[in-house]
Amino acid sequence: MRVNEIFYSLQGEGFYSGTPAVFVRFSGCNLKCSFCDTRHDDYADMTEDEIMYEVSKYPACHIVITGGEPALQITASLVGRLHAAGKYVQMETNGTSRLPADCGVDWITCSPKYRPVRLEHIDELKVIFQSSEQDMSVYDRYTAAVYSLQPCDVGDAKVNARILKEAVEYCLAHPKWRLSLQTHKMLDIR
Ligand SMILES: C[S@@+](CC[C@H](N)C(=O)[O-])C[C@H]1O[C@@H](n2cnc3c(N)ncnc32)[C@H](O)[C@@H]1O
Numbered sequence: 001m002r003v004n005e006i007f008y009s010l011q012g013e014g015f016y017s018g019t020p021a022v023f024v025r026f027s028g029c030n031l032k033c034s035f036c037d038t039r040h041d042d043y044a045d046m047t048e049d050e051i052m053y054e055v056s057k058y059p060a061c062h063i064v065i066t067g068g069e070p071a072l073q074i075t076a077s078l079v080g081r082l083h084a085a086g087k088y089v090q091m092e093t094n095g096t097s098r099l100p101a102d103c104g105v106d107w108i109t110c111s112p113k114y115r116p117v118r119l120e121h122i123d124e125l126k127v128i129f130q131s132s133e134q135d136m137s138v139y140d141r142y143t144a145a146v147y148s149l150q151p152c153d154v155g156d157a158k159v160n161a162r163i164l165k166e167a168v169e170y171c172l173a174h175p176k177w178r179l180s181l182q183t184h185k186m187l188d189i190r
């Protein structure tokens with residue numbers, strides 16, 4: 001499997017914010033979002049054994065499978081092995097690729113981009129919020145347990161502050177949505 005990095009940190013985003021987690025970041029993505037905050041091109045080829053060994057070095061049971069786009073590489077076999085090791089598996093995905101049959105991921109956080117979502121089930125819908133002008137009606141078609149609104153980090157403090165203010169206003173006016181802050185960036189951790 002093409003792995004960009006494996007590291008231990010706090011889940012910085014969404015419903016599980018603050019949860020200690022081992023991040024497995026797969027390399028490569030089928031999209032090129034202009035705002036993407038992650039460099040994921042570099043990789044090492046790793047076997048499932050090697051991934052399991054790396055993950056076993058950390059004490060947390062929460063695993064975040066991300067990328068790049070992890071749906072392009074995830075296997076039921078790897079998820080099964082993580083479960084056998086007592087792990088809880090969350091995946092961060094853009095939702096454009098179907099998951100392998102019986103993939104078994106415990107929590108799917110889907111952050112739709114500008115392409116149709118092909119997932120049958122979403123636990124958390126995480127929308128990247130850029131402006132109060134954004135058409136939020138496109139998300140009406142999705143059903144999830146949790147609806148997270150995450151301000152887009154555009155790399156400019158003034159613009160970020162404007163986006164954050166509008167995101168707060170949006171949540172207050174549409175309380176189905178909860179604010180998701182990228183807390184790892186505030187804490188300056190990975
Ligand atoms: C790097 S992506 C990897 C997973 C998957 N490709 C996806 O887009 O969901 C991880 C999360 O970061 C979010 N994200 C990426 N760039 C961002 C930015 N500039 N500001 C806020 N969130 C961002 C994505 O929407 C996604 O929820």
Ligand SMILES: Nc1nc2[nH]cc(C(=O)O)c2c(=O)[nH]1
Pocket residue numbers: 009010011012013038064066067092184189190
């Ligand atoms: N701490 C931390 N939390 C995260 N949650 C989702 C991330 C991602 O890049 O998918 C991420 C990340 O890169 N770091």
Ligand code: SF4
Pocket residue numbers: 029030031032033036037038067068069094113
């Ligand atoms: S889908 Fe995710 S990883 Fe891919 S470019 Fe967009 S934000 Fe980045």
Ligand SMILES: [Mg+2]
Pocket residue numbers: 037038
């Ligand atoms: Mg990230």
